[in-house]
Amino acid sequence: MERIPTFSKGGVHPDDKKVLSNGQAIERLPMPAELIVPLSQHLGAPASPLKQKGDTVAVGEKIGEASSFISADIHSPVNGTITDIRKITLANSVITDAFVITPDEENPLKEWEVQPYDQLSVKEMLDIVKDMGVVGTGGATFPTHVKLMVPKGKSVEALVVNGVECEPYLTADHRLMLEQTDMVLRGIMLVAKMTNPKKIIIGVENNKKDAIKALKDVVAANGYPITVMPLKVKYPQGDEKQLLKATINREIPSGKLPLDVGAVVLNVGTAFAIYEAIVLRKPLIDRVVTVSGEAMSTKRNLRAPLGAKVADLIAFAGGLDHDPDKFISGGPMMGFAFYDDQIPVIKGTSGILALDNGPSQKTPVSPCISCGRCVAACPMGLQPTKLYRLIDNRMYAEAMAMNLMDCKECGCCSYSCPAHLPLVHGMKLGKRLGRK
Ligand code: SF4
Ligand code: SF4
Structure with missing residues (x-):
């Protein structure tokens, strides 16, 4: 049987609850x-x-x-x-x-209406992306034109598009891939023109089989050089670090960015926004x-x-x-x-x-039982239990020395903790106070 890729370290499997809304076509408010x-x-x-x-x-x-x-x-x-x-x-x-x-x-x-765009230079396209106010729509909201500016001397080995949508309940990206397949793919090809990658991969979790099929069909019909890669369902696969590990087996070192390992990562919703920006000037x-x-x-x-x-x-x-x-x-x-x-x-x-x-359930907190589940769940290889104790004792410098800033605030530690300790809240607080 074909092995479905995912990231290796940590991660959790919350009930995805996507069935509540994944059958609901996009409606205009x-x-x-x-x-x-x-x-x-x-x-x-x-x-x-x-x-x-x-x-x-x-x-x-x-x-x-x-x-x-x-x-x-x-x-x-x-x-x-x-x-x-x-x-x-x-x-x-x-x-x-x-x-x-x-x-x-x-x-x-x-x-x-569609505007002329075939003859645009890379600089003109980047300027349009900036002028149209495009930012990452996956939640991080990083300005997209900055992300797509590949510095001189660097090259892009892989453009990795995030169709994972690993958070429970959310189905907006799923519907976009299913209903606006052509526009999403055309947006990705425009990004490819701007970043000149050697390969293009869309990672989609395997609980969106209809979207995977729709993407594959349009890729094949147009001969796009894009690989649609089904991924095993595991949270937080939508994070850049976990997505790059799952799709191209690259690890981003602490404090580095995807470009440092030759990758540009963007969300399918952002690709759609780029299509609208460049093709429609919307x-x-x-x-x-x-x-x-x-x-x-x-x-x-x-x-x-x-x-x-x-x-x-x-x-x-x-x-x-x-x-x-x-x-x-x-x-x-x-x-x-x-x-x-x-x-x-x-x-x-x-x-x-x-x-x-x-x-989201409110549950009473009890003392840590040193079970190690939070450590096993942390996709960043951190020790949430020790970090939490340090932060609780206001030992921020010591927590920083244990790579607190690598914490992605994914919540896997809190999710797995049988004592219901507010671990991720502790990490957020520790990062804020430790930076001062
Ligand atoms: S919130 Fe931070 S410490 Fe907790 S599992 Fe995620 S990365 Fe690790
Ligand atoms: S999961 Fe909770 S109880 Fe277990 S070691 Fe971590 S903090 Fe302690």
């Missing part, structure tokens, strides 16, 4: 009455505002400009009027200024969001304008069936709990979950 569009939707410095209260804005118009090398432009998702600029707190606790936009009642959106102004969890009346995959409030998505999905234990933005393993349904969808929002059991 009706335009909400108000959008909240933050200036910080990406990793790096917030964008600088280009508009003021009272200004009218056109759909796709730049309203915030990247303010440093690691930053990204922000565009209006609608034709409308800026009614306010106010401070908001995002699900990840970032406090940022945000435009409050009232969409025009008539024609708030526009049709995007900025990143909307995205697919999975709305799921046991407490939701119905589970959906919604294409929502950035700035739509979580409450709008939940209402369109039929509202809550009952009070959830917890709301999460993103997946249950790495996402952020939130308490305010007025927070907006931003470029990295892959899911809105209303959970009442599973990984």
Whole structure:
């Protein structure tokens, strides 16, 4: 029997719960009455505002400009009027200024048409990706044009596309691969033109067999030089380090980046955004969001304008069936709990979950029993139990010396701990305080 690849060290197998929404085709969220569009939707410095209260804005118009090398432009998702600029707190606790936009009642959106793109140089394509505000849509939100700039003297051996979507409940990427197969693949071929890799691989976990087939069919029909690689289901395979180990058997050394081992990694949602940016000149102004969890009346995959409030998505999905234990933005393993349904969808929002059991369950904490499960589960080869003890005793320098900064905050340690110790929260705190 053919061996299905995966990464070797650590990892866990949470119930994937994808059946709740993976049969739900992508639907467009009706335009909400108000959008909240933050200036910080990406990793790096917030964008600088280009508009003021009272200004009218056109759909796709730049309203915030990247303010440093690691930053990204922000565009209006609608034709409308800026009614306010106010401070908001995002699900990840970032406090940022945000435009409050009232969409025009008539024609708030526009049709995007194909623009000439065949003759574009690599620099022109990179400039377009930057100008369209594209960032990684898998959750990391790193500005994509920076990632795609291959420094002189470096070459790309492999372009590895992340179709893993290993977080439980999330099915947005799955639906995108299934329903927009051609656009995702064309986006990948545009990235290949910009980075000139020797090989191109899309890694897709084996619980998305229909998407794997759709990708393989379109690759074969077009003769694309792309390998669609099914991967064994294991969390956190969507992380760059684990994905490169699984697909090209490369390990990224501590403190290094994929390019240091000859790889460029990007998400399928980002490839789709790159297609829209280069072919349609459409900025990143909307995205697919999975709305799921046991407490939701119905589970959906919604294409929502950035700035739509979580409450709008939940209402369109039929509202809550009952009070959830917890709301999460993103997946249950790495996402952020939130308490305010007025927070907006931003470029990295892959899911809105209303959970009442599973990984979010509140359980009493007991003392460590030295079982070693957290150590076995850690995909980074760290010793979570020792790190947690050091952090608990405020011995941050000692924790740093034990490679605390290599922690990916994947949550595998917390998930496996029978004592229910909040290990990943300890790691996050230790990293923050240890850096000072
Ligand atoms: S959260 Fe950090 S310490 Fe815990 S398993 Fe993941 S990488 Fe290891
Ligand atoms: S899994 Fe929990 S109980 Fe077991 S060694 Fe790690 S911290 Fe201790």
